[in-house]
Amino acid sequence: MSKEKHFKKERTLIMIKPDGVQRSLVGEIISRYEKIGLKMIAMKMMIPTEKQVEEHYTLDPEWRRVTGEKTIKGYKAKGMNPPSEDPFEITDKILAGLKKYMTSGPMVLMILEGAHAAAIGRKISGGTEPLTSDVGTIRGDYVLDSYQMSDVDGRAVRNLLHASGSAEEAEMEIKHWFDAKEILSYRLVQEQIIYDVNLDGILE
Ligand code: GDP
Ligand code: MG
Numbered sequence: 001m002s003k004e005k006h007f008k009k010e011r012t013l014i015m016i017k018p019d020g021v022q023r024s025l026v027g028e029i030i031s032r033y034e035k036i037g038l039k040m041i042a043m044k045m046m047i048p049t050e051k052q053v054e055e056h057y058t059l060d061p062e063w064r065r066v067t068g069e070k071t072i073k074g075y076k077a078k079g080m081n082p083p084s085e086d087p088f089e090i091t092d093k094i095l096a097g098l099k100k101y102m103t104s105g106p107m108v109l110m111i112l113e114g115a116h117a118a119a120i121g122r123k124i125s126g127g128t129e130p131l132t133s134d135v136g137t138i139r140g141d142y143v144l145d146s147y148q149m150s151d152v153d154g155r156a157v158r159n160l161l162h163a164s165g166s167a168e169e170a171e172m173e174i175k176h177w178f179d180a181k182e183i184l185s186y187r188l189v190q191e192q193i194i195y196d197v198n199l200d201g202i203l204e
Contacts, residue, residue, distance in 0.1 A: 007115040008113070008114055008115050008191070009113065010113065010114065010116060010167050010170075011041070011111055011112065011113045011118075011167070011170050011171070011174060012038075012112050012118045012163060012164045012170045013109070013110075013111055013162070013170050013173040013174050014109070014110050014111075014112060014121060014125075014161065014162065014163050014164075015108070015109045015161065015162040016107060016108040016109075016160065016161060017102060017107055017159070017160055017161060017162065018101065018102065018107055019101075019143070019158045020108070020161060021045075021105060021106050021108060022105060025142055025160065026108055028142070029142075029160070029161065030108075030110070032138055033110075033112055033121065033124060036120060036124060038112040038113065038114040038121070039113045039114055039191070040111070040113075041112070041185070041186075042109075042182050042184060043108065043110040044108075044109055044110075044182065045106050045108050045109075046107060046109065047103065047106050047107070048107065050099040050103055052176075053098055053099045053102045053103060054095060054099060055176060056162075056173060056176055056177070057095060057098060059169070059172045059176060060172070063091070064087070064091040064092075064095075065087050065088065065091075067087075067090075067091050068086070068089070068091040068094075071090050071091075071094065071147075072087060072090060074147065078148075083151075094156065097150070097156035098156045100155065100156065101155065101158065102156075109177055111174055111178060111183060114194075115194075115195070117170070118163075118164050118165065118166050118167045118170050119166075121164065122163050122165065124137060124163075125137060125139060125163040126138055126139035126140045127140075128157070128159060129145075129146060129159070130144055130145045130146065130157070130158075130159050131145070131146035131147075133159075138160060138161060139159050142160060143158060143159060143160050145157050
């Protein structure tokens with residue numbers, strides 16, 4: 001093993017949003033991440049404040065601009081007129097909806113650790129908009145919302161989950177939501193099978 005952190009130490013933040021809790025999908029969602037071999041190293045249930053939600057989305061100082069521009073492009077690709085040409089105005093609206101959505105009830109937050117945790121977490125979660133999330137992903141299988149419907153109704157898209165976009169994003173988000181003392185360091189017996197190079201601990 002090199003001096004660099006081993007692949008298996010990558011972490012991601014998963015948040016089951018209030019609709020996931022209300023729809024009794026917590027166990028089902030956790031089991032998807034659990035079965036692929038990611039290790040849960042922290043978990044808690046909480047009702048966040050609006051401030052915590054806003055800070056979460058703006059940890060990346062580019063998020064407002066990038067998300068606004070992406071959303072404008074999305075409207076145009078569908079032949080629709082965006083509600084504004086100003087990306088920041090668009091994200092202000094998105095952020096207001098997210099604050100209302102994510103403070104509406106308890107959420108379940110967890111830190112998962114394992115090889116490629118962020119990319120694997122995103123893959124299992126599925127794309128951000130449930131309408132187009134792949135079948136077999138959590139969002140693709142358990143929720144039917146769309147940007148179009150949520151925009152008409154003036155609310156955030158209900159997509160059950162947050163999953164960090166990258167390992168770097170995860171580290172910022174983990175610091176934002178968890179105290180270091182809430183994160184556990186332990187070995188999971190299955191790591192012997194998932195990561196052991198020689199698989200020489202099986203036979204008697
Ligand atoms: P995530 O990393 O998968 O959560 O996606 P982003 O960081 O790009 O977006 C965060 C949140 O912004 C999403 O969960 C949506 O609520 C909202 N959002 C992103 N893109 C769009 C869009 O094109 N239209 C609308 N209405 N909301 C969006
Ligand atoms: Mg994101």
